[in-house]
Amino acid sequence: MQSRQYTILVLVITLCIILSGCVTKDSLESEEITRSFNVSSRTVVYVNQISGPVAVSTWEDDTVQMTAQKKAYFGGREELDKVSIAVTEGNRELLIETKYPLYGEASVSVEMQLMVPGDVTVKVLETTEEMST
Numbered sequence: 001m002q003s004r005q006y007t008i009l010v011l012v013i014t015l016c017i018i019l020s021g022c023v024t025k026d027s028l029e030s031e032e033i034t035r036s037f038n039v040s041s042r043t044v045v046y047v048n049q050i051s052g053p054v055a056v057s058t059w060e061d062d063t064v065q066m067t068a069q070k071k072a073y074f075g076g077r078e079e080l081d082k083v084s085i086a087v088t089e090g091n092r093e094l095l096i097e098t099k100y101p102l103y104g105e106a107s108v109s110v111e112m113q114l115m116v117p118g119d120v121t122v123k124v125l126e127t128t129e130e131m132s133t
Contacts, residue, residue, distance in 0.1 A: 028072060028073060028074060028076060029071070029072045029075075029076045029077055029079070029080055030069060030070060030071045030072070030080075031069075031070045031080050032067065032068070032069050032070075033066075033067070033068045033070070033085055034065065034066070034067045034068075035065070035066050035085075035087065036063045036064065036065045036066075037063060037064045037065075037066075037087065037089060037094055038062060038063055039062065039063065039064050039092075039094060039116075039117065039120060040092060041117075041119050042092060042119055042120070042121070043064075043092045043093065043094060043117075043120050043121075044092065044093050044094070044120070044121045044122075044123060045064055045093075045094045045095075045096065045114065045116060045120055045121065045122045045123070046093065046094070046095045046096070046123050046124075046125055047096050047097075047112065047114070047122065047123070047124045047125060048095070048096070048097040048098065048124075048125040049096075049097075049098045049110060049112050049124065050098060050100070051098060051100070051108065051109050051110050052098075052109045052110045052111045052112065053111055053112070054112045054113075054114065054124055055111075055112070055113045055114070056113075056114045056116060056122050057113070057114070057115050057116075058115070058116055058117065058118045058120075059115050059116070059117070059118075060117070060118075061115070061117065062117055063115075063117075064094060064114060064115065064116050064117070064120065065114070065115040066085070066087070066096055066112065066113070066114055067112070067113045067114075068085050068098075068110050068111070068112045068113075069110065069111045069112075070083055070108055070109075070110050071108065071109050071110075071111070072106075072107060072108050073107060073109075074107055075106075075107050079106055079107050079108050080108060082100070082101050082106035082108065083098065083099065083100055083106050083108040083110065084098075084099045085097070085098060085099070085110070086099050096112075096114075098110050098112075
């Protein structure tokens with residue numbers, strides 16, 4: 001009986017050690033995307049970002065700078081490649097969207113930082129996180 005308890009204890013400890021490497025707060029794979037867009041006065045920037053925070057700051061430049069940090073906690077490069085950042089430029093409008101697969105899932109989060117001129121309006125269409133300014 002004592003031998004069986006010892007065996008179970010060893011198996012539980014081994015399993016805990018193995019699984020501890022599977023759960024981590026550090027991403028296994030990440031990618032940073034930085035893009036800049038020339039904008040005119042009173043441009044409206046729309047952000048559709050469903051999986052992560054959006055931080056907005058103003059600056060004196062006449063451009064909008066978007067920096068997005070994609071992070072895959074498992075699945076590596078294959079998961080990162082499932083998610084893209086699409087930008088559509090229009091007349092006094094800029095739409096920035098995080099695109100996920102239509103079918104299936106992607107285990108990727110995206111943190112987005114925007115630097116915008118002071119006279120530009122930013123509207124977040126959808127996000128799972130709060131926008132910070």
